[in-house]
Amino acid sequence: MTQSERKKQILDAVEKLAARKKLYEITLDEVARSAKVGKGTIYKNFTDKDDLFFQMAVSGFDELCELIDNKSSQKIPYQKKLLNACREINSFFGRRKQMFNIIQSETAKALWAKGELLERWFQHKQKLIKSVAIILEEGKWLSVIRNDISSEVMAAFLLDMLRTRGRDLHEHNVKIPSFEVLIDLFLNGVGVGEGFDENMP
Secondary structure, three states, X not given: OOHHHHHHHHXXXXXXXXXXXXXXXXXXXXXXXXXXXXXXXXXXXXXXXXXXXXXXXHHHHHHHHHHHHHHHOOOOOHHHXXXXXXXXXXXXXXXXXXXXXXXXXXXXXXXXXXXXXXXXXXXXXXXXXXXHHHHHHHHHHOOOOOOOOOHHHHHHHXXXXXXXXXXXXXXXXXXXXXXXXXXXXXXXXXXXXXXXXXXXX
């Protein structure tokens, strides 16, 4: 077995353990037993438990980027492509709830981090934003998406809308809008009329 295969085996074990236990309760001894590797093998691939969780979250970003990139290359009508990408993101986190929780946990930790760790986290998060931004760039070229805002800024907004739909609204037990409504909301806003006017009643 190659080192990369062992590393994946360890990450898979963490994800399975996270289905049964809170992250802070998981020990490296448990990870080693679940992955069927020696504890030394864990330390060959990860500095410590914090690094293990960090790399777990990063691997989630990388997997999701690959899925989005596959959707962005499809030769289909633009709005359907955008809709499919949003569904893929939601489906990924629906299938991988533990991964979603780890990413959320690591995001919160990264906000308090400094130096190299913060920079590494930002780079991987930016990679996800850029994958979504590529689809929005196509929308600009088709004159479906506005040109006065950076595609990466709009991608960050869209990802936040998806996170809100997928997690926050469920916590508040309210009716969840469909993806079609979410895309319409993203493309056209919540207002009706000719755009924002600060003098409107």
